[in-house]
Amino acid sequence: MTIRLANIRAGYENFALQNINLHIETGSFTCLIGPNGCGKSTLLKTIGRILKAQSGQIEVAGLDILASSSKEVARKIAFLPQNPAVPAAITVEQLVGYGRAPYQGLFGFASQEDREKVAEAITQTGLEALKDRRLSELSGGQRQRAFIAMALAQDTPYIMLDEPTSFLDLKYQYETLELLAKLHAKGRTCIVVLHDIAQAARYASDLVVMKEGQIFAKGKPEEVISPQMLTAVYGIRACVYADPVSNSPVVSPLPQLAVDGTRSNTSAPKAGLLAAE
Amino acid sequence: MSALISSSLQQRSVIYLILLSALVLSCIWGLKIGAIAISPQVLANTLFNLDGPQQKYILLTSRAPRIVLALLTGGALAIAGSLIQAVIRNPLASPKVVGINSGAAFATCLMIALFPTMTLTNIPVVATLGGALAATIVLLGAHWRGLSPVRLALVGVAVGMLFDSGVDFYLVANTSPEKAAPMMWLTGSLWSRTWSHVEAVWLPIVLLSGLAFSLSYQLDILRLGDETAIGLGQRPALMRFIALLTATVLASISVGVVGVLGFVGLMAPHMATRLVGGQTRHMLPCAMLVGMLLVVLADCVGRALAPPIEVSAGVLTALFGAPFFIVLMLKSDRETTG
Numbered sequence: 335m336t337i338r339l340a341n342i343r344a345g346y347e348n349f350a351l352q353n354i355n356l357h358i359e360t361g362s363f364t365c366l367i368g369p370n371g372c373g374k375s376t377l378l379k380t381i382g383r384i385l386k387a388q389s390g391q392i393e394v395a396g397l398d399i400l401a402s403s404s405k406e407v408a409r410k411i412a413f414l415p416q417n418p419a420v421p422a423a424i425t426v427e428q429l430v431g432y433g434r435a436p437y438q439g440l441f442g443f444a445s446q447e448d449r450e451k452v453a454e455a456i457t458q459t460g461l462e463a464l465k466d467r468r469l470s471e472l473s474g475g476q477r478q479r480a481f482i483a484m485a486l487a488q489d490t491p492y493i494m495l496d497e498p499t500s501f502l503d504l505k506y507q508y509e510t511l512e513l514l515a516k517l518h519a520k521g522r523t524c525i526v527v528l529h530d531i532a533q534a535a536r537y538a539s540d541l542v543v544m545k546e547g548q549i550f551a552k553g554k555p556e557e558v559i560s561p562q563m564l565t566a567v568y569g570i571r572a573c574v575y576a577d578p579v580s581n582s583p584v585v586s587p588l589p590q591l592a593v594d595g596t597r598s599n600t601s602a603p604k605a606g607l608l609a610a611e
Numbered sequence: 612m613s614a615l616i617s618s619s620l621q622q623r624s625v626i627y628l629i630l631l632s633a634l635v636l637s638c639i640w641g642l643k644i645g646a647i648a649i650s651p652q653v654l655a656n657t658l659f660n661l662d663g664p665q666q667k668y669i670l671l672t673s674r675a676p677r678i679v680l681a682l683l684t685g686g687a688l689a690i691a692g693s694l695i696q697a698v699i700r701n702p703l704a705s706p707k708v709v710g711i712n713s714g715a716a717f718a719t720c721l722m723i724a725l726f727p728t729m730t731l732t733n734i735p736v737v738a739t740l741g742g743a744l745a746a747t748i749v750l751l752g753a754h755w756r757g758l759s760p761v762r763l764a765l766v767g768v769a770v771g772m773l774f775d776s777g778v779d780f781y782l783v784a785n786t787s788p789e790k791a792a793p794m795m796w797l798t799g800s801l802w803s804r805t806w807s808h809v810e811a812v813w814l815p816i817v818l819l820s821g822l823a824f825s826l827s828y829q830l831d832i833l834r835l836g837d838e839t840a841i842g843l844g845q846r847p848a849l850m851r852f853i854a855l856l857t858a859t860v861l862a863s864i865s866v867g868v869v870g871v872l873g874f875v876g877l878m879a880p881h882m883a884t885r886l887v888g889g890q891t892r893h894m895l896p897c898a899m900l901v902g903m904l905l906v907v908l909a910d911c912v913g914r915a916l917a918p919p920i921e922v923s924a925g926v927l928t929a930l931f932g933a934p935f936f937i938v939l940m941l942k943s944d945r946e947t948t949g
Contacts, residue, residue: 408844423889442828
C-alpha cells in the first residue's frame, strides 16, 4: 500500500515535470515544498490524476491510476484544490455529502452508508453545530474544515491538499494543520503542498523538495532542510535551527548580500551558517 | 434576507405549494383577460363545455395555447439559465451570455431579408438554428485551448454583440411594415401563438427538461469547480458539454417560438436559489415554476394594461427583471464572494 511514480512526464504547455520517480509511504504525512513554479502543485495533481500524466506509471495502493476510471481513482484519493469554488447557498452537510459521489450513481441517491460516512466526517472535523449553515456564512477556517470533511466523507486511504493554508489567517492555518495531523494520526496518508517551510517541517513526516520540475530531495524534515538546500532551491542564504517547541527545523534567512543569482549553490553556504542540531 | 432562506422539507413544500397556486391563478387570469373580456362565470361555463361558440373560440384557440406556450417557454428559459449558471459559475450568466438570444434574432432577420415571402411560422425553426449556431461558435471559441468559464462569458458577449449589430443593421435598413415584422417578435411576444406552435415545441422542451432534472446531482458536483469535480470522480468536460447543449437547445427553442424574453433565464434561478437553497435537485424545479410564473404573468399584465393593445411580454420581463436583478445582486454580495 504505497504510492509509486515511475518515469512520469506531465504538465502544461510551457512547463513540465520530467522523469519523476517517487515513492510515498502509506501512513506518512508527506509535504511537497519548493519555490513558486517548481511543479509541486502539478506533481500533486498528477498523482491524483486531476492532471493526466503524458507518460510513465503511477500506482496507488496497487491501482494503476493512469488506466483506471475516474471513480476508481476517487475511491483511493481525495483531492482538495487550492481555492475550491464555493457554490451559492448550499449547506455544510450538503457539501460534505458530495464527498460520497464516487460511490453513488448519476442521481446521487444517498445510501445508509453514505449518510453514516457524512455524519462521521462532520463529527471528525467538529462541524456538528454548523452542518445546516450555509458555506457563505462561515469563516475561511470553517469553510476549509467543511471541504476537508467532504474529502473525509470520500473515505479514501489517501488525502491530498493543495496549499490548504494559503488563504487563511494564521489561527486557521494552524487549526487546519492540526486537523490534518489528527487525521494522519488516525491512519490517513496525507499528501500536502505547503508554501511555508516551517509549517511543512513541523507537520510532515516526509518532505519532497522540488525545483524546476524535478525532485531535488526527499526525506525526513531534519535531513532535508539544510542551508545548502535553501540556497540551491530557494536561492537564499539562511541558517537552520531547531524549533524550541517541536524540535523541527526552522529557517532563518541571513542578509542576502553574498548571494549571486540563483545558481550559487556551490559557493554560498560557508562559515557563519549553522546547520540544524 | 435570511428569512427568505429555507432548506427544510416542510419549508420547501410550502414554497412549492405557494408557487403552484400562484401559477394556477395566473393561468386562470390569463384565460380571462384580453381584448375581449370574459367573465369568470362564462369562463367556467366554457371550460366545462356549457357556453357559446365565440367565447369558446377565443378561449380554446387563442388564449389557452398562449398560456401553455408561456408555461413551456418560461420553464425552458429558467432551466436553461440554471444550467448555464452551473456551468459558468457566474451569477450574471444566462442564455444571453452564451449568445443564444442574439443568434436566434439575427437568423430570423436574415431569413426575412433573404426570403421575404416565407411565413412567420418558420421563425421558430430558423431561430433555433441561429441560436444553436451562435452557441456553437461561442463554445468552440471558449473551448479553444481548454475551456475556462471566464473566456466562455467573454466570447459569448463578443459573439452576441456581433449578431446584435447584424440585427440593428437589418432594422435600420428595412423600415417597411412587412419587413419590420420581426420587431414584434424580437420583443418577446406571445401574441397570436396557436396550438401549432405548442405542437412544434412541447416535446423537445419536455424531454430536455427531463434530461436537465436527471443531471441535477452532477451539476452540483460541477459547480465545485473542475479540479474538485475530477477529484470526486466526475468528468467535468463531458458534463459541461451535455449541460450547455441542453441549455442551448432549450433557450433557442423558446426564443424561436416567442422571441426574446429577457431576464427570465437570469432571474428564475436566482429567485429559486433564494427560496429553496442552491442544491440543484431542490432549486431546479423551483426555478422552472418561477420561470413559468414570470412569463405567464408578464403575458397577462401585458394584455391587461390597455386592451385591446398588447404590451409584449418580453418588454415586461425586462422592465421588472432589470431592477429586480439589481436588488438581488446588491443583496447577494455575501453569497457570491469567496
